[in-house]
Each structure stands twice: as C-alpha cells, then as structure tokens.
Amino acid sequence: MLPYIVTSSCGEHRESGILKHGFFAPSFLHESTLLEAELETRTDKGMVSQVSTFNSSTAIGFDERMLLHSEVEMKSHPHPERPDRLRAIAASLATAGIFPGRCYPIPAREITKEELEMVHSAENIQAVEVSSNVISCYFTPDTYANKHSAQAARLAAGLCADLASEVFSGRAKNGFALVRPPGHHAGVKQAMGFCLHNNAAVSALAAQAAGAKKVLIVDWDVHHGNGTQEIFEQNKSVLYISLHRHEFGRFYPGTGAADEVGTMGAEGYCVNVPWSQSGVGDNDYIFAFKQVVLPIASAFAPDLTIISAGFDAARGDPLGMCDVTPAGYAQMTYLLNIVSGGKLLVILEGGYNLRSISSSATAVIKVLLGESPGCDLDDPLPSRAGMKTVLDVLAIQKNFWPVLESSFSQLQSQYEIYTTQRRKPRKKRGRGVVPPLCWRWSRKRLLYHLLKGQLRVRGKGF
Template sequence: MAATCYVTDNAMLKHWNPLKRWMPERPKRLQVAHQLLQSKGLLDRALILESRYATDQELELVHTKEHIELVRATEKMSLEEVTLENHRIDPVTSICQETNKCARLACGCLLQAVDAVLSGKCRNGVALIRPPGHHSAADTVSGFCIFNNAAVAARYAIQHYGLKRILIFDWDVHHGNGTQEIFYDSDSVLYVSLHRYSKEKIFPKTEIADATYVGSGAGRGYNINIPWTKPAISDADYLTAMYQLVMPVASEFDPELVIVSAGFDSAKGDILGDCCVTPAGYQHMTSLLKNLAHGRVLIQLEGGYNVDAVAESLAACMATLMGEPCGSVTNMRPSASAMHSIARAKAAVSPYWKCLTEEPTPIVVEPQRGIETWQIPVMSCPHGNMVSGMPSQGLRADLTDLDNVNKWICLTCFQVLEGDINSEALLEHALKNQHFLVVNTHTLHVRCLSCRQGVIHKEFIPILARLHEKA
C-alpha cells in the first residue's frame, strides 16, 4: 500500500474571469503549490491519481438539480453575459465559461482520492483542487465556492462504502457555512470548524458561525464551531484547541474517514486571514489527525491567498502524511482570547460528549502532597509504539529527587523534564519531537500528552522497575 496519493489537474487553472482579475482566488494558487511539491520530491513518493469529473448523480448527493443546472448554463454564455450572470448569482465569486467543468473536476478529483483511500490503494491523500467548496450549500454559490467538494466526498463515502462516521475538519480561516448547513441535522458527519468570527467584518458574516450553533435533531453536538474573535491567532491557539476539544471529541466519535477542509488563509502572511499559523502548526494538526480513522486522512485545498504560504503549508502537511517529522513550534502559549473561544465552544458541546462531561475521580493522598486527580489508565494508545527500549547503559546515574511530583521522563528519548502535566516545558517537548509518552518519577504514572490520558502497557514495565529500584 502506498502511503499517500495525490491528485490535481491543470485544467482547473481555466477557472478565471479576466473581467474580475482582482479576485484573490486565482489559478496561481495551484501552479505554485504543485511546483513546490514537485521540487521537494514529494510527488515522486506519492501515488499519482488520474483526475475525473464529478457526475450529476454525484453532485446531487448534496446539491439541488436547480443549482447544478444554474452552474451548467454559464458554459454557453459570452464573457460579458457570464460576468453579468456572475454578478446576479454571487458578485463575490468568480464565474466564467469554464467554471462548471473546473468545479466538477475539483469535486471529481477529491472523489478519486476517496476511492483510493477507502479501497486500500493508499493510506491517505492530498487533493490540490480549485474552486474551493466549503461556503457552498445545497443550492448556493458563495465565497469563491461552486460545489461543496468535502460534502459531496463525505456523502459519496457513505453511499458507496457504507461509512457511518466521517469527520470534516475545517481549519480555513473562514467559517464553512455551507458544510455546516448541509450536515447540521446529521450524526454521521462531525463537522469541526476553527475560524475567525465577526458578524460585521469577517466573511461569511453570519451568526451561525458562533459556538452556540451545535447542530439540530440527531445532529445536536455534531457541529462544533471554535470562533476566534481576535486576529493574530497562532500555532499555540490552534494546537490548544486540538488538545482541549477537537481530539478528545474526535476520538470519542471514532471516525472512519477524516476529510480536512484545508484553507491556508489562516497562515502567516495571508492577505485575508490576518492570522499567524506556520507550516509547522499545520503539520502538528495533521499529525494529530493521523491518529484517527486508522490514518485515513484526506487533505483538500479550500482557501488561502498568499500563494507561497499555501504552497509551503500544503507541502508541510503532505510531508507529514508521508511520515516525515513535524517542524518545531516555537511558542506554545495560547492567547487569552483564544482560550476564551475554546472554553465557549467546549461549554456549548459538552452536554453531548462523555469526554467533556466526565469528572476525574479524586484520590485521597497524604495531605502534604496535595490532592491529585486520577482516571483509570487505558490499555491502548495510538502513540504506544513511541516507547523506546531501556537504554543499554540504563537510566542516568545522576537521576535524583525521584520523589518530586513534577519530574517526568520521556519514554522515547529518556530526557528528564520538570513541571506539572500541563506545563509548557512538557508540551513543547512533546510537540517539537513528537514524543508524547512520559512517566512521572514519583507516581510511576505514564501519561500520553497527545491523548491526555493515563496509559498502561507491558512495554513500560522494565522502565518502571528500574525507576522503582532507584527510588
């Protein structure tokens, strides 16, 4: 099985109206990204898929026949006619005579990746496509989006492969209002969106992007909005959201497929997003998502308008899908506004997820050591394979003060770390090195810093025995 598949098509460059050349969603976004993936040698290691067009039947899994016909009709218009029709349909979006074919091609490319992953040809995939899709609802063209590629892909996977649970994770800086609307009453798709939010200033300028919109009917709790209310949102903010809310809920949901609506307008340097996410930040999010769905993760391009930032960020994500280590995240201190947004989102959906409502059981311990909280360790952890064997020279001879409740040993590199379990030192070491398993020298409790839970496994026993001897 190949690790990663890749699909794109130069024909999608034809989606461009020269009378609207001021539009930031332009063909160069694909050109520059594809060239960088080539120059880095990533495409040489990927399974290259053939592109195809989505059929009417496939588009109708999400979109109305009227919407499909509306887009198709623009093919036969003159440039002036199609631009006037464009203004009537949605002046924000660019439409030309080639838009119908390009939008079908974008959707079809993603479906090819779905087939490749779910048929077992590859483990994960990247679809470099345009126009984007997450603002498009069943019957609307909106925000540069014609057909909702991610939504069609999810419904396609449900219909053709019998999937029951799909996660659509949207890190585009704009709320995917179309995707939310399509799956708002569904419990088969968990939609999670991290986005900037302002009803007055930030597209799509709708109240439904707020944290209080959690789904309806069977879908209550399956729509999670994390609305950033301030600019300059950073790697630390996104990764804190991942650890505190996204990954616990996603792990409980247990998806069979993860589709990433990868908008890189949250990247540092984007002309619209005004955020500060780095390629390393996207890598760490990708790495965490790989722990879900047996690694079946599809990354498909949404927004992102600094072409160099898009290219570098997508290349970083693809490298991570292929197993390369993540880059270093230098600042792991989240902002106060981001923490407030995460807390609001968590409060909104906590009634629907056990991982957010169960309280840890307190243990009575000696008063001078304070009260700890404890949860029953799990027997399996997706990061269990990160444990290294006992070093040939044994544990460090100078390892002292083992009764210190704030001393930990990394079970991958055996570096000694100090701080409580939520300290910046431990989290920085984990994220920088992808070393998530640590043992507390006082309690001999093994914790996974990614899963945020205690772990017990036979591989730990020799190390715990040596620590006990040194105590």
C-alpha cells in the same frame, strides 16, 4: 461577500521565484492506465484485488484543466482565488521532489449529476452548468465563473470523491486534493464565497457509499464553512468541526458561532471554534485541537477523516490576517493522522498568499508521507482570547460530549488563575513634586509654572 484586499505580501511570488519551476501537468491518460494495471488484477475465478505497491503511498488529485477557471473581467488587482494558487503549490512540491516523485496521481474524472444531487439542489447544479454557455458571470459579487468553471468544479469534486474512496478502501495510504475552485461555502442551494460545488461534502458521501459509516470533517480554513455545516447539520453520521475567525458574526460569512451545534436530533455534530479576533497563531490552534477537536474526534471514532484545508489562516495571508505557520499546519495534520487509523484526506480550500499556501501545503503533505512535523507543542500556551474561546466551546459541547466535562472544569480553574496573573495592576497617578506655597504666590510664580510644564512632559504630572 469576501473583501478581497490584495496586499504586497500576496505578490511575494514575483520575487521569490516560487513559480520558476513551472507546474506538474501529468499525462493522466497514460498514468491512469498504469495505475489501474497495478491496483487490480483479474483471474478466471473472479475479480481478485491485489495488494498494490501504492497502498503505502500518498495519492494526489490534480488536473491542469482546473487552471482554466479564472476571472475574465480585468480589475486593478487579480482575484485572490486564481490559477496561480495551484501552480505555486505544484511548483513547491516539484522542487521538494514530492510530486511527481514520492506521491502518485489518481486519474481525473468529472463528478456526475447524480452524485452532485446528493449534496446540492437541482437548481444550484443547473446554475453552475449554465455558466459554461457564457464568457463570464458572477454568482455573488465575489464568486465568478467563466466558460471553463463548471468543468473545473466537476473535476475538483470528482477527484475528491475518488480520493475519498481510494483512502477509505486502503488503496491509498492517504490523499491530498490539489483542487480548485474551493467548496466549503457552497451550500444546498447556492454557490458563494469563491465556491461552486462542495468538495468536502461530496467526499464524505462518496466515502459512505464505499462503506464508511462515520466521517469526520475538520475545517481549519479561516472562514467558517457555512455550506458544509448546512449540508450536514441534521446528519449524525458526519461530524463537522470548524476553527475560524468569527468576531461575533462580523467576519465573513458571519456564521459559525459556538452555539451552532446542529439541529433535528443531530445536536453536537456541528462543533464551531469561533476566534474572536485576528492574529490567531499556532498555540491557539494546537490548544483547541488538544482540548476540543481530538477528544470529540476520538469519541466519535470516524472511519475516515477529511480536512477542509484552507491556508488563509497562514502568516502573511491578506484575507485571513492570522499567524499559523507551516509547522503549525504540519502539527495539526500529525494530530489528526492518529484519528480513523490514519485514513486521512486533505482537500484544498482557501489561502491567497502564494508563498504561505505553497509552504504550508508542502509541510502538510510531508506529514502525510510519514515525516515528522518538526515541532511538538506539548503544552501550548494560548492567548487569553484563545483560551476564552475554547472555554466557551467546551461549556456548550460538554452537554453533547461527556468526555469534555473534566477538561472544562480544569480549564475553567486555569482560566481564572490565568486572567488574574495577566491582569496588570493599574498604575497610580503620581503627585509629582509639590512646590512650596510661597512659590505659587511670590515672584517665583513663573519659575513654578515652568517647572510644572517640564515635569508634565517627562510624565511626572502634578
């Protein structure tokens, strides 16, 4: 269960005015007709795909019906996974002139049962569908549904599947799925962790149905995507890499240790970077990207890269309590954009501080549009705990990815020097002032004790 503690930072939108511009609710029926007309022309000799003006643009997947998914039961604090998350991002994009404007929407559709059955069990799909017949229900104590939730989940999955096909086929340069409910905790048999259908898994299989042979999923949500790992842990055609708080299994959902590497011949195709503490920031993430994520991704050579983009590791998030900035997310996006020839799909997962999620998502989409990430951490200096985590991951994954061998040896030497330099010498306890023996046994004994007490207060104990 996700302990959704709502802090004052989560209500910053009330003062910041992030929602005052409203949100973009496009008329998809009209725009989809125009889009289809521009994307494809037909001739008497057969169907001929025409190069579209859109194939150099970023596609956005959004539908306002996903805002109807909300918690019905009134509580003292709003559920962190709430409609305002999408509204805040959409308002930020509209204010920046990005969407509508520089990006184009794809027409929304609901995922089919047949497509979902490639990911989830029939019982799981049916359980989500049944929720449309009730006013309110809970799959787990923190995973709610109302009568609109099943449709919202189908729309989210359908948009993600179509975005994956658009990006892989080249009809879109790249894409961003502005969707909810999120998906990476949803496994084969269960909905959990705010998630109903696994959007990233549906996207990966949709891309493979469109012809992609290998798909990379990078999950930077602060929580481990246990559902995505479960779905693909025996699959060598989908590489899953996750960076998340783990704290030796004490952080939700408790999975994602470095030694969880895949099973049944697919060992090495699950890569977990489990942070051992909170407060992890840009330097640790970029360091892990350069030491682990990018070398493995390059060796895997995917046809499409999918980011499970939770922004709950962002600075100010009440659940993640980490310190990644919008510039850090932009830099990670920029680094992944060189993988798979720029065929990149970003799917929204978590993120519960409205200011953080909106600024981070906007920074990511600006990179998708071709803008510079704004900062270049060529040689990031990680924390001691961060370096230890990366070293532990390399020690395991080098057995499956030989490209990591040299990095592991080099980093091991650096870590020994690093820890030696950072180890502070223990201060010796000073003897302070040694009084004359006569003070102790003369009429000045009282003065001696007074002096002793003053020196202790000043930190100069005997």
